[in-house]
Amino acid sequence: MDDLQLLTWARGPGLDLALGIFVLGVVWRLIEVYALGRKRDLAPARHRTGASGLHTVLRRSMPPPGMLKTSPVSYIGGFVFHIGLAIIVLLFAPHILLIKSLTGLSWPGLPSQFIDMVAVLTMIAMLVILVDRINKPVKRFLSTFGDWFAWVVTFLPVLTGWMAVQHLLLPYTLMLALHILSVELLLVVLPFTKLFHAITLFGSRWYSGKINAHKGVPV
Amino acid sequence: MQGPLIDTLVRQGVSRRTFLKYCATLASMMALPPTAGRAMAEALAAARRPSVIWLPFQECTGCTESMTRSHSPTLEGMIFDMVSLDYHETLMAAAGHQAEDALHAAMKDNAGKYLLIVDGSVPLGIDGAYSCIAGRTNVDLLKEAAAGAAAIVAMGSCAAFGGIPKAKPNPTGAVAISDIVKDKPIVNVPGCPPIPVVMTGVLAHYLTFGRLPDLDDKLRPTAFYGETIHDRCYRRPFYDQGKFARTFDDEGARRGWCLFELGCKGPVTHNACATTKWNGGTSWPVESGHGCLGCSEPDFWDAGGFYKALSMPADPLKMGTAAAAVGAVAGVAVSVANRAKKHRAQASHETTTLADLEK
Missing domain, CATH: 3.40.50.700 (NADH:ubiquinone oxidoreductase-like, 20kDa subunit)
Incomplete structure (x- = not known):
């Protein structure tokens, strides 16, 4: 199998399979999580300003008071790489084409040089966060295989994509194939790892906020 | 017609100068040192x-x-x-x-x-x-x-x-x-x-x-075949600027923007079209407004469609519906199992009284 055949496989049957497993996993996990259920809270609802699902979604997107100073790497690094990932995935012209082919929706992209800069910043932020996780004894102690694995499968698509665009190390065709394959790995593992937060994040925050709002507690 | 090549060329009205120029061009195209042009001329003439x-x-x-x-x-x-x-x-x-x-x-x-x-x-x-x-x-x-x-x-x-x-x-x-x-x-x-x-x-x-x-x-x-069409393409700056023709007759196409979105396979195709061009240097496919088909690569015919951009998958959601159905079945099955487990746990739950603790 040569480079172009690998790329053709990655774009064709490989992506079919990866997207298939992704859809399967997401539907499965969502039904499973939803069906866990919770007993009805029969107590009368209390009302307090600032206590609602929406409030919690917004509040938890920002660092709690004092925490930015306590762990700046986690917050700033986290913001940089999450926003960076969103820009790369949603505003790079070839990615928009992919989304268009899947959904029919499209929008204007950003210049590739800008995306390039964002990709470098994203990778730097991810590396800093990784070093921080290794260096801080508490973080290291709390880290499991799942945490390291999630970091690797998130980092690989950014690295391979950037290297493909920059023509580093391997021929473009092979690098593009590896990039798509790394994204496929990400798609396959996403529903079954902590990366599932990409789907559940706002839903679970809303849920927590709503339950606590019923008790009159803004969380 | 026998005899050295140069005699035949002279008979056809090709001058020595034209012939040398041709050999020098050929040598430089193949990235050979300048002396190779002369060696080539001598060898070809006498061949x-x-x-x-x-x-x-x-x-x-x-x-x-x-x-x-x-x-x-x-x-x-x-x-x-x-x-x-x-x-x-x-x-x-x-x-x-x-x-x-x-x-x-x-x-x-x-x-x-x-x-x-x-x-x-x-x-x-x-x-x-x-x-x-x-x-x-x-x-x-x-x-x-x-x-x-x-x-x-x-x-x-x-x-x-x-x-x-x-x-x-x-x-x-x-x-x-x-x-x-x-x-x-x-x-x-x-x-x-x-x-x-x-x-x-x-x-x-x-x-x-x-x-x-x-x-x-x-x-x-x-x-x-050392470099890709894309790397040598005169439309490359438009790719880097994110300026793409989206149909064959839109403003971008008229302005000569990049044909990537129209399925150009230039980035993965190794050939010399972009530098040597065709028909005596007149034009080449991309210059005439059509993306590269990738014809010098193996199995280009089956490489996912001529008019699909390289970043676009061939038929990505083929398994989508079936996968969603299987996922739903799996989700429901696991949920039922979870509920059964919960009920079993509740059923086997034994209350502990003060008397038990004082035993």
């Missing part, structure tokens, strides 16, 4: 034209058209005429037994020295019966002719990689020349059709240095 046997198999004659017709008359065309082309079904006057005799005479007289050019793929289905010449199968003819050849040039994508005959579902069981011949030096000159100057470049290199040019891992001369 006794090597015997060339051209075997056509499962092909469309497009490669021959490209060589002989599209830019005639030029030096490439003439030099190509000047090799001692002893057998070429399309170009030779002889036919039938006479043609076969010429083939066998050339093979016998120049045994071990002739250059074998093949265009078209070789069918292996039903014992090769899909394509026969003079009652013999292509695979049979190829093996016989290859045995006495000094080197083999696989002209065009069909001979080099199987090409269109090998496209799915490959009804004739077509294969490339390199799949059959293993013990001779092979140069692949893919393209549908290949660029004429690549052919003459390979010939000139062979005559001058007595060996084949440097090849890449797909046996293509690196001088012509």
Whole structure:
């Protein structure tokens, strides 16, 4: 199998399979999580300003008071790489084409040089966060295989994509194939790892906020 | 016409200056040092034209058209005429037994020295019966002719990689020349059709240095196939700026923006179109407004659609509905199992009283 055949496989049957497993996993996990259920809270609802699902979604997107100073790497690094990932995935012209082919929706992209800069910043932020996780004894102690694995499968698509665009190390065709394959790995593992937060994040925050709002507690 | 090549060229009205210029251009195109142009001129001028046997198999004659017709008359065309082309079904006057005799005479007289050019793929289905010449199968003819050849040039994508005959579902069981011949030096000159100057470049290199040019891992001369179309494309700046033509007749297309979104395969295609162009440097596919099809790469016919951008998958949601259904079933099944577990836990729950603790 040569480079172009690998790329053709990655774009064709490989992506079919990866997207298939992704859809399967997401539907499965969502039904499973939803069906866990919770007993009805029969107590009368209390009302307090600032206590609602929406409030919690917004509040938890920002660092709690004092925490930015306590762990700046986690917050700033986290913001940089999450926003960076969103820009790369949603505003790079070839990615928009992919989304268009899947959904029919499209929008204007950003210049590739800008995306390039964002990709470098994203990778730097991810590396800093990784070093921080290794260096801080508490973080290291709390880290499991799942945490390291999630970091690797998130980092690989950014690295391979950037290297493909920059023509580093391997021929473009092979690098593009590896990039798509790394994204496929990400798609396959996403529903079954902590990366599932990409789907559940706002839903679970809303849920927590709503339950606590019923008790009159803004969380 | 026998004798050195230069005599023949002079008879055709080609001046020494024109000839030297041509050799210098050829050498620089192949990224050879400046002195190579002179060496090439001397070697080519003095060359006794090597015997060339051209075997056509499962092909469309497009490669021959490209060589002989599209830019005639030029030096490439003439030099190509000047090799001692002893057998070429399309170009030779002889036919039938006479043609076969010429083939066998050339093979016998120049045994071990002739250059074998093949265009078209070789069918292996039903014992090769899909394509026969003079009652013999292509695979049979190829093996016989290859045995006495000094080197083999696989002209065009069909001979080099199987090409269109090998496209799915490959009804004739077509294969490339390199799949059959293993013990001779092979140069692949893919393209549908290949660029004429690549052919003459390979010939000139062979005559001058007595060996084949440097090849890449797909046996293509690196001088012509070393870089991608995309890297040499004059529309590349538009790609970097994110300016794309979205249809063949929109504002972007009129302004000559990048054709990536219209399915251009330039980024993964190694060929020299962007630098040598076609028809004597007149234009080339991308310049005429159509994206690159990737014709010099293996299996380009099955590489996911000519008009789909490289970043676009062939048919991504083929399994979407089935996957969602299976996922739903799995989710419901796991949920039911979870509930059963919860009920079992509740049922087996034993309350602890103060009396129990004081025991």
